[in-house]
Amino acid sequence: MxxxxxxxxxxxxxxxxxxxxxxxxxxxxxxxxxxxxxxxxxxxxxxxxxxxxxxxxxxxxxxxxxxxxxxxxxxxxxxxxxxxxxxxxxxxxxxxxxxxxxxxxxxxxxxxxxxxxxxxxxxxxxxxxxxxxxxxxxxxxxxxxxxxxxxxxxxxxxxTPALSNKYPTESFSLAPVQITPIITEQIRFFSAPGDQQRIQAHTIEEIFVSQNDSLTYPFSDPDTSSVAMNEIVT
Incomplete structure (x- = not known):
């Protein structure tokens, strides 16, 4: 053993x-x-x-x-x-x-x-x-x-634990009114074929917004959450 x-x-x-x-x-x-x-x-x-x-x-x-x-x-x-x-x-x-x-x-x-x-x-x-x-x-x-x-x-x-105490902390001051324009940009409307008629739907891209609402971060990191194989699947 x-x-x-x-x-x-x-x-x-x-x-x-x-x-x-x-x-x-x-x-x-x-x-x-x-x-x-x-x-x-x-x-x-x-x-x-x-x-x-x-x-x-x-x-x-x-x-x-x-x-x-x-x-x-x-x-x-x-x-x-x-x-x-x-x-x-x-x-x-x-x-x-x-x-x-x-x-x-x-x-x-x-x-x-x-x-x-x-x-x-x-x-x-x-x-x-x-x-x-x-x-x-x-x-x-x-x-x-x-x-x-x-x-x-x-x-x-x-x-897994996400952060440690080496990261700086500050008072939370982000208000919903500040990020409303950013939120609306994440909504995408589209139509898809249905059994009898086309279906109108929407999708939302999930993101994080920085404290000063100047930057956005993806909900999942494409570099770590997926692997690009560049291969044709049959």
């Missing part, structure tokens, strides 16, 4: 106290975020005393899937199957202080300064990256789902 693989397995097993579990499978995963390649290590743990199971069936009750970043070792996904207790996690995450404190520990970031709550509905909580309370793009998206008694059922972090 490769030393990195062995080290990551030990890290996950020790962090989440998986002494009553056996590693069923593990593999590396590569994904591209905003032009940067990220590598993660995904593991699947079965309870030692799980019942009969075959490859054609879903994972046995009690299975835990955990994914970590190969560089930072920070957990990017936890998925539980059935009634599972992970002893290293808080028993009840419904309390906002307990939940944000645990997230700060997992992410290594400060609540309301580097990430903030986006949505809370029933047992679902969603967070996004921010800079002093202002949402960032590109950034990352955090999702938590709790059981009826407040235990963690699912956790995931998607994306």
């Amino acid at each position: 490769h030393p990195l693989t062995k080290d990551l397995i030990s890290h996950i097993q020790d962090k989440y106290q998986l002494n009553d579990y056996v590693l069923h499978e593990s593999f590396y995963h590569r994904e591209k975020f905003h032009g940067e390649t990220q590598y993660s290590f995904e593991t699947c743990w079965f309870p030692i005393n799980h019942g009969p199971w075959s490859e054609d069936e879903s994972y046995p009750d009690g299975t835990i899937e955990i994914q970590v970043d190969t560089v930072t070792r920070r957990t990017t996904s936890i998925n539980k199957h059935g009634d599972v207790t992970i002893y290293s996690l808080p028993e009840d995450l419904r309390d906002s202080d307990t939940q944000t404190s645990w997230l700060e520990q997992e992410l290594g970031m400060t609540f309301d300064q580097e990430f903030m709550l986006l949505k809370h509905q029933d047992s679902l909580y969603q967070y996004v990256s921010c800079q002093n309370g202002i949402r960032l793009f590109p950034g990352f998206f955090i999702s938590l789902e709790l059981t009826d008694d407040g235990a963690l059922d699912f956790f995931s972090v998607y994306g």
Whole structure:
């Protein structure tokens, strides 16, 4: 076994106290975020005393899937199957202080300064990256789902931190009236063939506007979001 693989397995097993579990499978995963390649290590743990199971069936009750970043070792996904207790996690995450404190520990970031709550509905909580309370793009998206008694059922972090504190900050003063002319320039009307008559429609080019409304930036960078192959596809 490769030393990195062995080290990551030990890290996950020790962090989440998986002494009553056996590693069923593990593999590396590569994904591209905003032009940067990220590598993660995904593991699947079965309870030692799980019942009969075959490859054609879903994972046995009690299975835990955990994914970590190969560089930072920070957990990017936890998925539980059935009634599972992970002893290293808080028993009840419904309390906002307990939940944000645990997230700060997992992410290594400060609540309301580097990430903030986006949505809370029933047992679902969603967070996004921010800079002093202002949402960032590109950034990352955090999702938590709790059981009826407040235990963690699912956790995931998607994306990468967008900025760091080396960037200067200034008071936000951009008003909608300032960017109205710029917005109207992004709307394009066109007609398309329909079943019986042509359809009139419009499209909007998404952009960012600078603080002094003198510059615009594309929503996605064409240099990193796509690759020009210059080949004829048949």
